[in-house]
Amino acid sequence: SQQGEEDPQALSIQEGENATMNCSYKTSINNLQWYRQNSGRGLVHLILIRSNEREKHSGRLRVTLDTSKKSSSLLITASRAADTASYFCATENTGTASKLTFGTGTRLQVTL
Amino acid sequence: KAGVTQTPRYLIKTRGQQVTLSCSPISGHRSVSWYQQTPGQGLQFLFEYFSETQRNKGNFPGRFSGRQFSNSRSEMNVSTLELGDSALYLCASSLITAGYQETQYFGPGTRLLVL
Numbered sequence: 001s002q003q004g005e006e007d008p009q010a011l012s013i014q015e016g017e018n019a020t021m022n023c024s025y026k027t028s029i030n031n032l033q034w035y036r037q038n039s040g041r042g043l044v045h046l047i048l049i050r051s052n053e054r055e056k057h058s059g060r061l062r063v064t065l066d067t068s069k070k071s072s073s074l075l076i077t078a079s080r081a082a083d084t085a086s087y088f089c090a091t092e093n094t095g096t097a098s099k100l101t102f103g104t105g106t107r108l109q110v111t112l
Numbered sequence: 113k114a115g116v117t118q119t120p121r122y123l124i125k126t127r128g129q130q131v132t133l134s135c136s137p138i139s140g141h142r143s144v145s146w147y148q149q150t151p152g153q154g155l156q157f158l159f160e161y162f163s164e165t166q167r168n169k170g171n172f173p174g175r176f177s178g179r180q181f182s183n184s185r186s187e188m189n190v191s192t193l194e195l196g197d198s199a200l201y202l203c204a205s206s207l208i209t210a211g212y213q214e215t216q217y218f219g220p221g222t223r224l225l226v227l
Contacts, residue, residue: 033215040149040200042116043218088155098143098206099168100216102155 006103019076021106023089030092036085079110116219130191133222137205144186149200198226
């Protein structure tokens with residue numbers, strides 16, 4: 001079964017706008033990771049944030065983690081058409097190292 | 113470094129048959145995990161191997177099995193295929209440092225269609 005939910009399920013924005021996706025999870029975690037998937041292909045790792053971190057940046061990506069609320073958000077700034085994909089959060093839960101539990105995903109559509 | 117490779121990329125089987133999928137991890141990565149992705153259930157963990165030992169197993173029936181070789185390459189096998197086994201099977205490899213799981217890098221997947 002999946003760990004939690006991602007919100008929204010689908011998001012449509014115009015190029016240049018920012019996109020924010022949220023992820024909620026249910027149990028305590030070691031880390032949380034965000035992945036991108038294009039059209040049912042393999043997953044591309046975007047960023048990993050550990051449970052003792054609150055915010056992390058990588059290029060146009062900004063991830064926050066609130067362990068008290070069991071939630072994370074992914075912000076993509078200045079979006080591009082090439083950012084069109086499904087985005088998944090995945091948690092490595094405490095006590096289950098090496099197993100990722102994925103969220104339901106957010107489908108992002110960036111239009112010109 | 114070459115990424116995670118999976119073979120075959122596409123496969124069509126009929127119910128009752130068995131299938132073996134292969135995964136070659138990134139050089140130096142000793143942990144290999146397998147996931148199943150379907151439209152209904154999403155991404156679900158199958159199992160993880162480290163140094164030829166299964167360390168973790170997901171909630172799948174015994175028809176799903178795997179193994180890892182001394183060179184860290186891994187195979188997964190599904191016996192007595194059912195229609196519901198149609199899915200994208202993803203393999204991921206990672207380093208284990210100081211006991212912590214590092215980033216999992218995924219291969220392109222094997223798309224299995226069971227008729």
